[in-house]
Amino acid sequence: MTSLPFQAVLFDMDGTLVDTEPLWQRAEIAMMSNYGLPWSEADQAYCLGGSAVRVSRYMTDLIEASGQTAPAPEDLVESFMSDMLRQLRQHPPSPQPGVTALLEEVRRAELPTALVTSSTQPLMEAVLDAIGRQWFDVTVHSGSVQRHKPDPEPYLLAASLLSVDSSRSIAVEDSPTGAASATDAGCFVVAIQHMATIEQQPRREVVGDLL
Structure with a gap:
């Protein structure tokens, strides 16, 4: 080199x-299941490498498209990041x-x-x-x-x-x-x-x- x-x-x-991608996927599936929505491999691939803000906006769009009221993106980010941080501490990569x-x-x-x-x-x-x-x-x-x-x-x-x-x-x-x-x-x-x-x-x- x-x-x-x-x-x-x-x-x-x-x-x-x-x-860490399996941990991200687990957290994303759990978040969307709160709204009775699936999280597909295509969803995962689209968000791969993106920031929490980008992922939360994508999730918000999916929730609203289902006819439900979505949380504010910043609230979704906070909940999502807390879950991810807990997983990282429980299962160090x-x-x-x-x-x-x-x-x-x-x-x-x-x-x-x-x-x-x-x-x-x-x-x-x-x-x-x-x-x-x-x-x-x-x-x-x-x-x-x-x-x-x-x-x-x-x-x-x-x-x-x-x-x-x-x-x-x-x-x-x-x-x-x-x-x-x-x-x-x-x-x-x-x-x-x-x-x-x-x-x-x-x-x-x-x-x-x-x-």
Whole structure:
């Protein structure tokens, strides 16, 4: 990796570094079941990589489309995030296969690193407690930015905090939403495809895993 012309590596969190997607899905199913509504694989794929605000608005639309009165999006977010945080504390996530080896390799290469997540700061902190904070020089969470993925702002901010050029940074992602954010920020993207289809594009390598 030291021979590559990159200045930094920027990591997504949910689904990329840790397998939290089943926890998200469980929380989303539970939330929608309160209104007698299903939560399909298509719903899950659409929201993959999105912020809590985006997911809550999507849920609100589904609830209202069913003829029911939906809660305010901010109330839904608070309830949803509380459930997710409880699950993370009860079931601390483990790194995805290949993640620890990759983080060690990046550290040996002395490349600066960032964690760039659409999750809230409390959720991010719970994951960092589980996998270790020593891997990341800076962090960007949903409260760090005004515009969330797929907007490029999270990755542009991460590059700025590291004092590197985003176009000379590698972003590791696992969702179309996150890959679009990193691509529009100018990063070279390594996209792990598992729950949703990610299109191959210039400056993007789609892989099955990190092994």
